[in-house]
Amino acid sequence: MTDQAVDVGGSAAGPQEWNGRQFFGRQRELKELREDVERAGLDTLSGRKSPRARVLLIAGRPGSGRTALAEELARRLGDDYPDGVLRVGLTEPGGTPVPTERAARELLDVLDVPVPPGGGEDELTQLVREALRDRRVLLLLDDAASAEQVDPLLPENADCLVVATARGPLTGIPDVRPCTLGGLLPKASVEFLESFAGSVRITVDPRAAEQLAEECAGQPAALALAGGWLSIRPQAAVADVAKRLHALPDDGGVLTGQLPVAERPLVRVFRLVYESLPQPNARLLRLLSLAPAGFVDAQTASALAGCSVSAAQNTLEDFVAYGLLRTVGEPHERPAQYAVPGWLAPLLVKLAATDRAGEVQLARARMLERTVRLLQSCRAVTEPDGSPARKKLAGLPRALRFPSAPLAAEWLRTRRPALLAAARLAVHDGDLDTLARRLVAALVRALAAHQGTEAAAPELYGLHQLVLDVAERRNLHREKAAALLNLGDLDAGTGRTAEALVRYRAALDAGRAANDPYATGRAMESVGGAHQELGDWQRAADWYGRALAQRLARGERGDEARLYGRLGAVHTYAGRYGEALRNWRAAVAGYRRLGDLPGQARALSEAARVQEYAGRPEESLRTCREAVEWARQAGDLRLQAALQLRLADTLDRLGDPAGARLHRGAAERLLGPEGEAAVPACEIRSASAKD
Incomplete structure (x- = not known):
């Protein structure tokens, strides 16, 4: 595995933050950290093998260069960790701690470990630890707000190394000695300034450079700002910056009012830069x-x-x-x-x-509207030429169009963290709910179009939860029902059937409140499916029956036929073969009225299965032959082959091995040399019950 990086926000980044300039200073700290890697821990001293990775902590204020030092250390130690360097930020720029489950999900993404949609913190962090159990990686946890963020992500593998950055000590993580950062030494500070201002201006007035470094208190972020100011103004002298900074008061303006003394040098340099901007x-x-x-x-x-x-x-x-x-x-x-x-x-x-609050809100609305249009364009480029979406795309300004689907997919991949954050912030804001709903809907469609619903399921789960939040806040019952159904489907797909059942029941209530027949019918059918998955055949049949009654009343024939089939399957599982056969025959009749030949053939094949389990092989044989004929007319080769194999098994039981061989040969010819028979629609779990 090559070096990898994940960033969920985080604070100031490493050397690339200063436009790719080389790393300056911190040699003593680097030496101490490298020695700390080799230092015997408490477990080793007690004669036990360490159960977890060693943790190195770099403590310092934002702007102190703590992340740059951590990444320089990771660069120097990278060869010792052949499975890569993983990086995740634990605090967003605004100071909000990143939820542990989100950080774990980002790490699992980089490690190519499937992420269960809706997985909780314990489940996801356990997957991270399992993924790292047999790897030798260096894990960089940037800007940790507390030990509670770090502890669940620690690999249970002494061959890994964790480098964490934080404002102060992480109380609760054992055997960790913080490397606390102050300012750079004067020599390193001047060299850092020289990388921006050039050697001539520093050589001409070295004393002014030292004064400027002192005004910046040796803080890398402050030095970078001062150096950037000089690089933009090649005619300015270093002494000019030092004098301007010295003249700025410590307690003036909205920025420096209540700041601690240690943070004032950085803020003063920022004021100098900010006030010089147009x-x-x-x-x-x-x-x-x-x-x-x-x-x-x-x-x-x-x-x-x-x-x-x-x-x-x-x-x-x-x-x-x-x-x-x-x-x-x-x-x-x-x-x-x-x-x-x-x-x-x-x-x-x-x-x-x-x-003014109105201007800020207008800017936020413009940003969200632009994001919605970009996402719509990102999805539209996946549609066929000549489709309504492509025609609409052609009418957009050039800046909002993607020239090809691969470029749109790459944009979506690289912007995904920002897009997901935009959706969360829009919903949390609460004042722009209409835009928030459009943004979430556009993001769901774009992710599904480029990644597929299965691959995008972890992100879709969070987005559907956002839709649910807005719907509950605004009493939008129809949207609430849709969000609950989507969340229930994702829960059911990951084996959380009990949770899915709760979602489906809540969706049924919301659908009824909205007077939405589709939502209520879909919810009743989903409740039945959840009970079926839980093995409660009686309740499953009851809910399928309710859903069927609604479909019959509305004349929705396609749904009627499907529900007859679901009822037939449930009765088959329960061993009630008479009821099962009646429902499968009703499904056959429904598909016949619709002209759906493949559906008719599949329903007949299931009816034949029920007859076989009910001990009526001759009837099963006739029904199966009828199903083969309909499958042949439908052109469904896999279904034909599966039915031929079923005919062969039935003939074997009836004592006709020659006929069985003929049908197996026919199945082999249909499937080809490497084909496989179609998967049966349902497995009979019990054949002991009598009708």
Whole structure:
């Protein structure tokens, strides 16, 4: 496995945050951390083998370079961990801790481990530990808010190493000594500045460079901002920046009012940069506080600012040069995506609070509307040429169109964390529920179109839960019923049948409240299916019967035939062969009226199965031959082959081995040399009961 990375938000990233510049300083800390890897732990000293991975903790404030140090350590130790480096952020840029189940799901995605839709924290973290049990990986947990986030993700494998970053000690994780970061040493600070400003300006006035480093308190984020300011202004002297910073008061403005002393150098440098920005750029920077999970691209920035995509792209590149944003992914990837560093997000929230609430809400609405249109375009490109969706796509502005389905799928893959975060934030906001519902619906359709409903099921589960939240808040009974049915189907598909049954019953109540015949019928049938899965044949038959009565009253013939078949299967499982046969014959009649030859053939084959289990082989033989003829007319080769094999088994029991051989040969010819017989529609679990 190659080095891999997962990012669910997190704070300031590693060396690439400073535009790919080399790592500076921290040699003493790196040496101590490497020695700590080899240090004997408490288990080793007591003579026991360590049951878990060693944990290294790098503690420091946001902007102290803790993540850069962690990633530099991971780079240097990477060869010792052949199964890769995994990275996951445990705090979103706004300071909200990432739920453990979401972090576990992201890790499982990278490890290519199937994720059960709707899986809880215990289930998913157990899967993570199992996946890492036989691997040698380095796990980087960035910006942990507490030990409770870290502990469930620790591999139960002493061959793995965990490097965690946090503000302070993680009380509750045993045998962990924090490596606490202060500022860079003066020499490293000046070298870091030189990587931005160039060697000439530093050599001309080394004392000014030292003063600037001192004003920045050696904090890497502050140094990067000061260096970015100098790189944008090649004619400015280093002394100019130092003087400007020194002149700024510690307690002025909305940013520095209640800040701890240790955070003031970074905020002062940020004020210097922010106040030097043109007004439109400063406004866009403030609005980046709305960026979902701190991720932004040119489309998002364009919608927030109400400007062109090209202008937004240029502004974002300027922010990168200033050190205000970092590039996500490979530098050559286009369209580029950027992330707001963790230290910057709370400052942007403070600044955005000074804007008028109506303007901020309008910017949020524009961003969500743009996202909806992009998702609609992303799905439409998968439709056939000439379809209504493709015609609608052709009428969109060029900036909102995807030239091909593969490019749309790649956009969806890279933007997935931001898109899911946008849906969560839109629903949580509560003021833009109409847009939130459209966004979730568009995201569901795009994921299903590009990944398939089965592959996208883990994401779809969370999205259906968001729909349910909005529906309950707004008393939208029809949407509530739809969300509950979808969630119930996903629960049932992962074996949580009891939970699915609760969902289906709630969907039935919501469907009745909405006076929605489709939802109520679908819910009753699903309740019956859940009881069938639980082996409660009586209740399953009762609910299928209720659903059938509704379909009969509405004249929905296709659903009638299907429900007759489901009733036939339940009665067959229960050993009530007379009832089963009557229902299968009703299903045959229903499919005949519909002109559905494959359905008619399958229903006849099940009727033949019931006759066989009821001890009537001659009747089963006649029915099976009739089913073969209908399957032949329908052109269903697999069904024909399965029925030929059933005929062969019946003839064997009737004492006609020659006839049985003929039918097996016919099945082999239908299937070909590598074919397989169709899977039976139902398995008879009991044949002891009598009709």
